[in-house]
Amino acid sequence: MKTNLKPESLSPRDEIETVISKIRELIINRQLEPGDKLPSERTLSEKFGVSRSQLRLAIQKLEFYGLVKKYPKSGTFVSKIGVGALNSMMANILHLQTPDFKSLVETRLILETKAVKLAAVRRTEQQLYQIEVAHEAYINKSINGENAIDEDLLFHLKLAEASCNSVINSLMLVITPEIITNFVTNKICDKTNFSTLIKEHQDIVNAIKNNDPDQATESLKIHFNDLYQYCRT
Amino acid sequence: MKTNLKPESLSPRDEIETVISKIRELIINRQLEPGDKLPSERTLSEKFGVSRSQLRLAIQKLEFYGLVKKYPKSGTFVSKIGVGALNSMMANILHLQTPDFKSLVETRLILETKAVKLAAVRRTEQQLYQIEVAHEAYINKSINGENAIDEDLLFHLKLAEASCNSVINSLMLVITPEIITNFVTNKICDKTNFSTLIKEHQDIVNAIKNNDPDQATESLKIHFNDLYQYCRT
DNA sequence: AGTTTATAATTGGTCAACCAAATTGGTTAA
DNA sequence: TTAACCAATTTGGTTGACCAATTATAAACT
Numbered sequence: 216m217k218t219n220l221k222p223e224s225l226s227p228r229d230e231i232e233t234v235i236s237k238i239r240e241l242i243i244n245r246q247l248e249p250g251d252k253l254p255s256e257r258t259l260s261e262k263f264g265v266s267r268s269q270l271r272l273a274i275q276k277l278e279f280y281g282l283v284k285k286y287p288k289s290g291t292f293v294s295k296i297g298v299g300a301l302n303s304m305m306a307n308i309l310h311l312q313t314p315d316f317k318s319l320v321e322t323r324l325i326l327e328t329k330a331v332k333l334a335a336v337r338r339t340e341q342q343l344y345q346i347e348v349a350h351e352a353y354i355n356k357s358i359n360g361e362n363a364i365d366e367d368l369l370f371h372l373k374l375a376e377a378s379c380n381s382v383i384n385s386l387m388l389v390i391t392p393e394i395i396t397n398f399v400t401n402k403i404c405d406k407t408n409f410s411t412l413i414k415e416h417q418d419i420v421n422a423i424k425n426n427d428p429d430q431a432t433e434s435l436k437i438h439f440n441d442l443y444q445y446c447r448t
Numbered sequence: 449m450k451t452n453l454k455p456e457s458l459s460p461r462d463e464i465e466t467v468i469s470k471i472r473e474l475i476i477n478r479q480l481e482p483g484d485k486l487p488s489e490r491t492l493s494e495k496f497g498v499s500r501s502q503l504r505l506a507i508q509k510l511e512f513y514g515l516v517k518k519y520p521k522s523g524t525f526v527s528k529i530g531v532g533a534l535n536s537m538m539a540n541i542l543h544l545q546t547p548d549f550k551s552l553v554e555t556r557l558i559l560e561t562k563a564v565k566l567a568a569v570r571r572t573e574q575q576l577y578q579i580e581v582a583h584e585a586y587i588n589k590s591i592n593g594e595n596a597i598d599e600d601l602l603f604h605l606k607l608a609e610a611s612c613n614s615v616i617n618s619l620m621l622v623i624t625p626e627i628i629t630n631f632v633t634n635k636i637c638d639k640t641n642f643s644t645l646i647k648e649h650q651d652i653v654n655a656i657k658n659n660d661p662d663q664a665t666e667s668l669k670i671h672f673n674d675l676y677q678y679c680r681t
Numbered sequence: 682a683g684t685t686t687a688t689a690a691t692t693g694g695t696c697a698a699c700c701a702a703a704t705t706g707g708t709t710a711a
Numbered sequence: 712t713t714a715a716c717c718a719a720t721t722t723g724g725t726t727g728a729c730c731a732a733t734t735a736t737a738a739a740c741t
Contacts, residue, residue, distance in 0.1 A: 255692060268725060271693090281625020288692050288732040296628055297598025299585065303605055307621055314615045322615040325562045352532065365530025372536055381547045382555040386619055388540055392514020395529055488722060499696060504723090521702040521722050 230265055232309055234273035237263050239305040242298060249301065252290040253283070280308055316397045321446045323390060324439055326383055327371065331419060331435045334377035335428040342377040343424060349373045350420055357409040368395065370416065377423065412438075463498055465542055467506035470496050472538040475531055482534065485523040486516070513541055549630045554679045556623060557672055559616055560604065564652060564668045567610035568661040575610040576657060582606045583653050590642040601628065603649065610656065645671075 238259075241247040253259065256274070260267040274291060277283045282304060285291045294301070334342070349370040356363035368391065375387040415438040422431035436443070471492075474480040486492070489507070493500040507524060510516045515537060518524045527534070567575070582603040589596035601624065608620040648671040655664035669676070 257692090266726065280621060281629065285693070286733095287694070289734080290692065294625070294628070296601065299582075300598050300602040300605065303602055304621060304624075307605070307609070307617065311618060312614050314618065318613040318615040321613055322619065325558065325616075329558045349532075365533050368529060369533040369536055372533065372540075376540070380551040380554055381545050382551040382623065383558075384540065385544060385547065386555065386623075388513060388537060390615065390619075391537075392527070395527070396514065490722090501695060518723075519703095520724070522704075523722065 230269050231273045231276065234259075234263055234265060234270055235277065235305060235309060238273070238277070239302065239309075242293065242301055242305075245298075247293060249293050249295045249298065252292050255290070276308070277305075280304065282308075314393060317446055317448075319390060319393055319397070320442055323387075323394060324442060324446065326387060326390075327374065327439075328432060328435055330375045330378040330380070330383050330387070331423065331431040332428045333380060333383075334374055335423045335426055335431040337379040338377040338423055339379075342373070342379075346370070346373045346377060346420055346423065350416055353416065354413055357413060360409075363409075364395075367412075374419070374423075463502050464506045464509065467492075467496055467498060467503055468510065468538060468542060471506070471510070472535065472542075475526065475534055475538075478531075480526060482526050482528045482531065485525050488523070509541070510538075513537060547626065550679055550681075552623060552626055552630070553675055556620075556627060557675060557679065559620060559623075560607065560672075561665060561668055563608045563611040563613070563616050563620070564656065564664040565661045566613060566616075567607055568656045568659055568664040570612040571610040571656055572612075575606070575612075579603070579606045579610060579653055579656065583649055586649065587646055590646060593642075596642075597628075600645075607652070607656075 238247070238253070241253075247253060254262070256267050256270055260270040263270065274283060274285070278285055278291075282294055282301060283291050284294060338346075349366065349372075353363050353366035353370050356366050372387065372391065375384050378384065415434065418434040419431060419438065422428075422434050471480070471486070474486075480486060487495070489500050489503055493503040496503065507516060507518070511518055511524075515527050515534060516524050517527060571579075582599065582605075586596050586599035586603050589599050605620065605624065608617050611617065648667065651667040652664060652671065655661075655667050
């Protein structure tokens with residue numbers, strides 16, 4: 216029997232978090248401070264006992280969250296924010312729980328409510344046209360009794376787009392897939408008949424068309440009434 | 449003189465977007481439909497004339513947005529959502545403009561306003577304690593006349609955490625770095641003196657402590673008054 | 682001694698080769 | 712005919728080596 220070199224072989228995903236944790240310790244121990252250049256990828260990979268690929272993935276994650284900044288052919292540098300905030304953010308990244316569905320829905324409600332309000336004020340004619348096209352596609356699919364979940368999704372994406380807020384649009388783009396994934400298991404809002412849903416969509420479209428932000432908000436809240444109640448459960 | 453093999457060598461970033469665009473065309477042309485398994489990485493990299501690393505990065509991006517799903521040692525599959533939505537989302541990803549600062553601030557206002565409202569209702573004693581600690585750290589740094597931007601950041605992160613909404617917390621974690629990056633160039637809210645800011649923070653803390661969501665919302669709006677006006681510019 | 686130039690070392694980025702797991706297809710035994 | 716088994720192929724994952732650009736160092740010249 217040969218000696219097992221990896222007594223508790225961690226999955227790659229865990230190893231990445233281990234690396235992040237190690238770097239976090241370096242910062243806590245003041246061996247690494249904001250603004251400092253951290254050791255080369257090769258050095259760190261050897262120091263932490265992981266391959267360079269895994270270390271690069273860890274740094275890539277840290278860069279995504281803005282905690283380090285990479286300068287090609289030069290080095291990787293710790294962002295110049297306080298060690299307290301740095302530590303807190305890394306802790307958050309480490310414990311990032313896979314989002315519970317309720318939080319997801321709640322956040323969608325928040326963002327989309329504001330999105331339609333903004334859309335009613337800022338939407339261009341072209342954006343309005345795209346919303347209407349998506350709405351008609353939803354109707355056509357719906358009256359045949361088919362499941363129009365895709366068209367519904369597209370409709371709401373177009374609403375977000377019309378908010379003219381690139382960040383809201385991007386965030387909706389990120390959280391939408393999660394909702395789709397969980398939608399099948401957590402059947403919600405499938406009890407109302409399709410004609411009611413079409414009417415609710417139409418109200419939203421009209422409000423945006425008439426540049427009435429308050430009516431748009433109100434219409435969306437009616438449309439999402441079931442979801443609101445779900446969040447309060 | 450040797451023939452230049454890459455007449456117009458695109459930057460890696462652009463090549464990734466080219467790949468996404470190509471995959472998008474495959475889907476539009478119905479050569480690839482939702483649920484289908486897409487060709488192996490090697491095949492695609494050869495077909496598109498890019499290295500496998502770049503193709504993997506492109507797929508990684510698509511997976512992040514939930515448009516494809518990878519099963520190790522098995523294959524990569526197109527998500528089962530409508531081609532319309534799929535196409536629209538890819539188009540969005542492609543034109544993802546680097547977020548303008550105004551959109552960023554606006555979104556932060558939306559999320560954090562809701563966050564403190566939720567925090568006032570849901571916060572645990574420990575979360576309240578952490579908020580108070582962060583607040584005191586801000587005070588101590590501030591009364592010395594030092595720039596307490598880091599402590600301010602940490603304070604607001606703790607507010608988001610107390611919302612008990614994992615998605616809001618994560619999103620704040622994503623958009624906060626961008627704000628930090630742009631904060632230096634776009635000097636905002638540096639005209640008010642620190643004692644006012646401390647008072648405003650204190651009001652928010654008190655509201656959350658007293659479980660008063662409306663007061664918390666109101667206090668935050670006062671605190672962000674300058675930012676609101678900035679967004680309306 | 683000071684400045685410039687040339688050289689060597691270090692960096693992150695890229696890639697082709699390799700790995701183990703999983704699927705696939707055919708073959709064999711019940 | 713069916714079920715079980717095995718080998719070969721295909722898959723995404725991983726790795727060590729190489730690349731161009733940058734930086735640090737040393738040398739050489741004024």
